[in-house]
Amino acid sequence: MSSSQTPSYGPLHAVQVLGATAGAHVSSLAGGLVARGVDVTVCGPAEAAEAYGFAATGARYTPVEIGGRPSPRADALAVAALRAACARADVIHAHGLRAALLASLAVPAPRRPALVVSWHGAEPASGSRGGLLRLLERRVARAATVVLGTSSELVDQVRRLGARDARLAPVALPGPRLDPERPGADPECARQKRRAELGAVDRPLLLAVGRLEPHKGYDLLLDAARDWRFLEPPPLVAVAGEGGCRPALQHRIDTEDLPVRLLGRRDDIAELLAAADLVVLPSRWESRPLIAEEALHAGVPLVATAVGGIPELVGDAAALVPHGDARAFGRAVTTLLADPDRRARLAAEGRVQAATWPSEDDTVAQVLSVYDELRAG
Template sequence: MTPVSSPSPHGQSPLRTVQVLGGGNAGSSAHVRSLAAGLVARGVRVTVCAPLDADHTYDFTGAGAEHVHVPRSSDPASVAVLRAACTGADLVHAHGLHASFRAALALGGRGTPLVVTWHNRAHAEGARARFLRLLERRVVKAAAVVLGTTSDLVDRARRAGARDARLAAVALPGQRTPVERDDPDRLRPKIRAELGATGRPLLMAVGSLDPQRGYDVLLDASRAWRRLDPVPLVVIAGEGPLRQVLQRRIEEEGLPVRLIGRRDDVAELLASADLALLPSRWESRSVLAQEALHARVPLVATSVGGIPELVGDAAELVPAGDAEAFADAVVRLLTDPERREQLKEMGLRQAATWPTEDETVAQVLSIYDELTQARPFA
């Protein structure tokens, strides 16, 4: 059912926006859900164009938006569905490169303002990398405003020719306060026992099992921890194409690492850990980094992408791809309880500087107002 919007000021008809998602990683999908809820609460009519499974997972309709199923494809039929959904919209906001490209095709120069948010960047080499750069140039040429979730994504958009590129305010959606969470001290022993980490340090990593995440480097680093007593256990929550490769290495090399697949209780798992690990080759606004700092879990991460500006000095940062540096940082923290406590407090202070969901919606709405000032009156 399409939600009924609140009356708009000055007699204008309610603003109607279309939010476009492609495959949508967890961060961008959760962002769109949060954005939809905030916009609807402010009287904006919101349509979310996304695959059906995305609505099942993120419940855009539960946020008050209308959902239109658009497959993960740029074929003519999918573009036609998207074009129909965008008809009559005051503004279209696409999230991610491929969703932005489809939105540009669907709008076809009809004059509807297009806002694009880049949450991440694709990783490719050779011909595919050249193809993605062409897509980027096509998208930024069509967009009135490009929002990047990190400074380097903003710079990338400008290099691609964006006429207006800005740093996006992006909150960590649905962040619960300590009062609202289940008591971590009560759950901690149970979770650690389930994972096999009773009486030994628990090191937690979360993310899809793909090359970008740097889990091959994490496995290399874990060799150094076998000399510790007790031996720390590394637990990786996530699924992906490297599952079999990583599992084979763990078994053949006898590494103290467990792959536990995709989990719905990541916040609870993280709150039970002694350290959070982020060995990625590139990240934007890492959800794991944000969750770790909020949960007062010391973080060891690579100094890549948007990580340094996100965490500041509230984490141990090491070069990407350097297994020895990563292992050394972990060992130092495990043997230095004072430093761990310091990072916990610094993490909370750093998290307090991040945008709230209200601030995120306010920034987006101000951009929408800039681009739709000439809308007709009701």
């Protein structure tokens, strides 16, 4: 359904509850809802308001500390703030597990608005932490009126957890990071300048993007990089992201003399993509990784682990390998570097695959149809 076909929702009041993830998606959704006449309040971490441009969406933004470290006091304050913000809501839409849990606790009684949960998934855990995670997931799945899963795997998962109504709702790729060109800039000149800054003028450049956390699989990437040292010339692996694993990763890079650079948090991902020869995604689990979407959309060949929602997302437009097999991952990269024709085919197939994904307008229209159904019900 196009925006011109989408009916105006007049006085409908929707509260978006944002945790530590999906900020770009919620900003896009809020702007689309406001443009269609919905009264939108966004509740989320104070720093997310500026980071994701919520002021430009036309939605009200209420700072609520949802994405920080859980504690009884912090959770109680968050629930109280959400209860006040949701007092007159027709629909509460929570994004992520913790946001959904707090929203479910804050839903006002006796007039309970519908609770929609966008299920982005979480890193699989084991032991006592895994048991607690499964309990929380089950509680949220059963509390939600409708769960929107970002991949078919997640929809199946949430149904097994006891959700009353679970539907596939892929998240659209936000547009702003896709165009690396600036007015008046020569794309090839900008590309070479970025490669020179990274130290990859006469060598292949591999790009990885994501938080430096265990589930991102950077240990496997470093294992593969050991063999790349002996290529001529050896490729440079640039990793954009920050996180708790940085000291351990840097220690390995230094002691094993690996051709890897940790770039830290970056706001120039589009430019880095334009400079890269390949994107590498070694994750242990992913739902719908933004960097995979961006790579295919930009025509940069992708080597990724076949986990979570990645195979469904990329189809045949990427080189997929089993997780945990560093040698297979390394071979997939070296094979592509040696085969420019296959890289060109993957680049073209990636753009074709990206054209099948929903647009931001499609995503807003689907969410509106859910809200309308719930209000009518």
